[in-house]
Amino acid sequence: MSERGIDLPGVIVVAEPAIHELLASSAVPWFVQERQESVAAMWSGLSGGRLSANSRILVFTDAGPGEARAETARAVVAMAAAGAHVFVVAWDSAQIDGFKGAVDQAAMAQGLQPGSLSYHVLAAQLGGRAFLEGMQVALASEITFPPEFPTSIDRSLVRDPSSAPFAPLPPLTPPAAPPTLPTLGIGQPSGGVPAALTGASEELLSRPPLPGQVTITVTSSKGGSGKSTASLLLAASIARASRLGGRPLSVCLVDMDTRDGQ
Structure with a gap:
């Protein structure tokens, strides 16, 4: 991308700071956007325009068993099904099969066949260079990686215990009482509103918004x-x-x- 990465492949990182720093300092011609603290933050960033909707490379982290893993699995399925290049950071190799199982369950819940999606699990314990080389193999047809990586990538990847990459969604506050929807007068125009507009009447258009609308x-x-x-x-x-x-x-x-x- 030029100044803001407009001409470069966009990368969204929903993982630990060590992963974000590795990708940003790798000298690979891509645009590494601001690190996202959670999958929910990623969706919010995409919908709010803070993240590029054209980003084709996504890096998630496996937070281990629980709702955090399930949320990551759903995001992996959604992005892989949309044709994006999806990578998952595995901090514990013993947990890889569990994560793949969660992705299969999320795929079935969305009507997809287990194993039909393409994504890549990369082991963090192998270090920064191995991590980038794994991405290079998967992205070789789309990105020209540098002949040599900077020596700064030759380091161990340490999971920051103070970071919380996946925060559960807070429950939504319900209204005091569920509103009862009135019967709408669709198809009964009155006054000077042409029926061809949408069939809504002036009376309908003049109604105040429903509670919570x-x-x-x-x-x-x-x-x-x-x-x-x-x-x-x-x-x-x-x-x-x-x-x-x-x-x-x-x-x-x-x-x-x-x-x-x-």
Whole structure:
């Protein structure tokens, strides 16, 4: 990418500081973005535009058995299914089979065949050079790695115990009472609103928002600026976070672009 990595492959790191520092100092022509503390932070960064939606290389860490591993496995499945290059840092080789099992379960939950996705598990205990060489093999067709890595990568990779790369999602605060949705007068226009618009009546449009209802508008006067991508990621993030928090929300995504008959 030039100044901000626009022309280079984007790398998202959801792993320990040692991994992020290794990739950033490797002299490989890629754009290593700000380290993400958790999978939830990654989804938020993508939906909020802090991370490039065109990033094709993702590095996760296996936090061990539990919900953190399950959340990582779901992210691995989602990104691998989208065609990204996905790498997972294994700090304990004895846990690799357990992580692969979690990925298989996440794949089946999303209607995919276990073992059908391509991702790479790299052992951290082999050191920085071996870690980068493992990535080089997987990315050789897309990235030209330097003939020689800087000597600074010849070091042990130490997991920082003070970092918490995966924080569980906090439960969402429910409303005092679930709202009862009224019957909407769809298809019954009145007044001066043409029926061809959407079938909504003036009375419907004048109603106040329902309790808990939030409307988010993503807009730009420039075509190809990523409005649709940002909207899709934002809607998916809200639906995912609310489901994982135990309070699933209904999310409606509407494309208001009517140009060229769309």
